[in-house]
Amino acid sequence: MENTSNATVPAKKKTSKGFLVGLIIMVIAGASFGIYKYMHGQKYEETDDAQVDGNIGPIIPRISGYLAEIRVKDNQPVKAGDTLIILDDRDARIKLEQARAALIIAESNLSVAESAATASKASVATAATNEKVTEAQIDAAKVRVWRATQDYNRYANLVKDHSVTQQQYEQALAEKETAEKQLQVLQEQSRSANTQTNAVASQSNATSKQIGVANATIQQKLADVKAAELILSYTVITAPISGTVSRVTLQPGQLVQPGQSLFNVVLNNQIWVVANFKETQLNKMRIGQEVLVKVDAFPKHDFVGHVSSFSPATGSRFALLPPDNASGNFVKTVQRLPVKIEFQKSDDPLLPQLRPGMNVIAEVLVN
Numbered sequence: 001m002e003n004t005s006n007a008t009v010p011a012k013k014k015t016s017k018g019f020l021v022g023l024i025i026m027v028i029a030g031a032s033f034g035i036y037k038y039m040h041g042q043k044y045e046e047t048d049d050a051q052v053d054g055n056i057g058p059i060i061p062r063i064s065g066y067l068a069e070i071r072v073k074d075n076q077p078v079k080a081g082d083t084l085i086i087l088d089d090r091d092a093r094i095k096l097e098q099a100r101a102a103l104i105i106a107e108s109n110l111s112v113a114e115s116a117a118t119a120s121k122a123s124v125a126t127a128a129t130n131e132k133v134t135e136a137q138i139d140a141a142k143v144r145v146w147r148a149t150q151d152y153n154r155y156a157n158l159v160k161d162h163s164v165t166q167q168q169y170e171q172a173l174a175e176k177e178t179a180e181k182q183l184q185v186l187q188e189q190s191r192s193a194n195t196q197t198n199a200v201a202s203q204s205n206a207t208s209k210q211i212g213v214a215n216a217t218i219q220q221k222l223a224d225v226k227a228a229e230l231i232l233s234y235t236v237i238t239a240p241i242s243g244t245v246s247r248v249t250l251q252p253g254q255l256v257q258p259g260q261s262l263f264n265v266v267l268n269n270q271i272w273v274v275a276n277f278k279e280t281q282l283n284k285m286r287i288g289q290e291v292l293v294k295v296d297a298f299p300k301h302d303f304v305g306h307v308s309s310f311s312p313a314t315g316s317r318f319a320l321l322p323p324d325n326a327s328g329n330f331v332k333t334v335q336r337l338p339v340k341i342e343f344q345k346s347d348d349p350l351l352p353q354l355r356p357g358m359n360v361i362a363e364v365l366v367n
Helices: 002-043 090-158 166-233
Strands: 044-059 065-070 083-087 236-238 243-245 263-278 290-295 302-310 336-343 359-365
Touching (some): 044 290, 090 166, 263 359, 290 336, 336 359
Antiparallel strands (some): 044 263, 044 359, 065 083, 243 263, 263 336, 290 302, 290 359, 302 336
16 A cells, blocks of 8 residues: 555656646746737737728619620629620610701701802892992982973973973973872882892891801701710720629620619729728827738738828718717717728739738738
């Protein structure tokens, strides 16, 4: 019994020493880790609430129509200006032909108005000439009346002493009355010619205004043609930027509406990081400070960036339903402010492999 008890005592001492050594190692390791985290926390502000972000261009039709052709597939790279989708353009082409036909009619109306204006101007010139001829005839008629009156007065004095015959006197009287009647007729014709000239001039002015109306109509129809051409161009949907197409769930024959988001094109060569830091971490953060970015997809590679800008408001203010602390019970919560981080090394070989939405850890060097 004594041998058995003596054999077990050294084993308990050995076990106690191993436990003590392990405990000491754990304490040292914990203390070292704590010191490291403390020193690291003095130099860096860190958050894992961060993601890679980038330019994502939605493909949105401007007009409604049925899909005639889909020229892209999921995850296909495209260049700016490449044709992505073609809509059925038959209605748009018909409207364009109608607009062009209306433009031709408007141009024909302008030609008619110009011809009518030319004819009206010619009529005005003719009426003015006729009026001048009538005035000349009136002047001649006045001279004839004057001469006939003079002859009549002489014959009237001579017939009293029978120096001329009664027949000669009556001829002078008839000549005088005929000249006066002709003068009256010519004066009436002059007034009529003047009225006609004024009417033709008014008609010419109205016809000239029709030219302006025809020109305005042409401009309107030309605008209709351009609008129809623009609508026709909308039946071909092109890539606004160079990038990679997202998932395409469209089918030929499907009806799309203006403003409907069909799919997206992601611009791969322009990416950045949006890190949501707590408001208590922003005291020492400044624009331009260096940032160490660790991407979950590449845990053994560190990306280098810098603080580019700060959001003008916290993330909760941009929510669909922003919190209103005055409307109910108030519970103070730490808010987060989005911080934009841009990469510094554009030649990093792994940078093109980053995709918007990837999780990252951002560490800002504040000291």
